[in-house]
Amino acid sequence: MEKVLEKWTSKINEMVIGATKEEGGTRSKKVHIGGETTLPFLHFEGEIPYPPVVALEVWDIPPEEWSFISEDLKEVVNDPLLWAKKVEEWGADLLCFRLASAHPEKDDTSPEKCAEKVKKILETVKLPLIILGCGQPDKDGEILLKVSEVAKGENCLLGMAAKDNYKTVVAAATYGGHSIIAETPLDINLEKQLNILITDLGFLAERIIAHPTTGGLGYGFEYCYSIMERTRIAGLQGDKMMAIPIINLVAQETWKHKEAKVNENEAPQWGVLNKRAIAWETTCAVGYLQSGADILVLAHPQSLINVKKAISELMIKT
Template identity: 60%
Template structure:
């Protein structure tokens, strides 16, 4: 029987995160994503030059809502971003970190842009892997914080965000002047995703330096909506839509660990089984679904979950 293969006209943009000394930065390694000429893992149909990557979350404060099972692997270092980052790399083998500046949120510590910039500088000094830097996801506060942290990370070609419709101008300008890539987020809406990509590139920002975040729904909490939008985005990219050809990121950890199924104690719902494995499994299942939807970057939290997903990626990237 003949294998039915599709001939695609185009491909997903390829993007490099990080800059070594050669590129004027201070990183020791680079992260490369995108470039696929086919749907996820269809090796017989096209080329998938770069496997999906995992960025491990590091917060600049102790996460207020994390359940014990998620805090446990980090223990002492929670609340100390530098030590936390080191632990991720040295103990858990991370090669890409996502620094979340949660402390700048008006509802947490309301830390200043300067404090956030100092944290970014310290982390960059201590670790040498490429960095994703995100604010507190409050559009207004992020317009103050992101320009400061972007400047602090100048030259290191970080992935910075999150730009939404309400604040993309400031964040784009910051990324543009400091040489970073940008995360463009839209609320599970393919039309708005495309529009935001156009608006950002209209500012003179290279479309090749945009990563799309189609918003992430956890398993059981809207995953299938994001999934279908990601599939359509990927198909549009392969058909040659330059404003939809950006690689995609999913904040898997953040969403999976919000789910009741990941957090509820054994006393509360005994039939759900042991909490020690339930939470990581929720994160793994969510992550693997997004891999199939076309995610290029997964932002994850639990080391056990990350280990499992790494193995899955390795399997899926085998050509036979």
């Protein structure tokens, strides 16, 4: 019986994160993503040259909003450099450094101080870096201008570039030779529009990765999944502005919710918090793998183990 296969006309852009000594950087390795010519894990239908990769988050201040993480990783959360070393030991593909202290409602750390923190992280670990600001667009633009300077030549992934600050973030990334995360609300048209605006500035589409601000498991997951899937299909059908790899910040959409905070004494019907919270992060991540995620950003080391195991199994060609 003849197999009926979908024939796509295009492929997803390839991206490299990190630069080794030979390329002017100091990273121990590079991470490749993208290049797919088929939907996730349909190996019989096209090529998937690189498996999805997994990053672990490190904050420059303790993540008090993530009570379970703060407790379970209490030996490292007060020391970002020690935390970063552990992330490398745990086997993450990348390190995601979040400059949370810079938010005006927290420590309002200056861009210069943020740059110093990034420099220390670069000196401490050799993983390719994702560098995130504090989530306040104007401040993030200022932060990333300074961060880009100290990380020049390291080919980092900077975020977030949003509609209110994309010009500044593009300027920062261009100067330092970095790629950027383009963040939009969960709307395929807004996603495409931002990519067009960024490339209109002369920034290469091949250096953009999309963050469609997806929610966590139980918080509109099916809708998030469908938008990501539509994005991937549009890219494979030849829309150059949608042929962009996708990143999901699973940690930030898991650990802030009650399902990953409330202990078994308060909600015995939910089961033991330790197992439940990790399962919540793992399940959310594996779901997004199926809809086209190229990079997953997690927080718990056990989730990292679980998700990397799932990726290995899904990458087996049958």
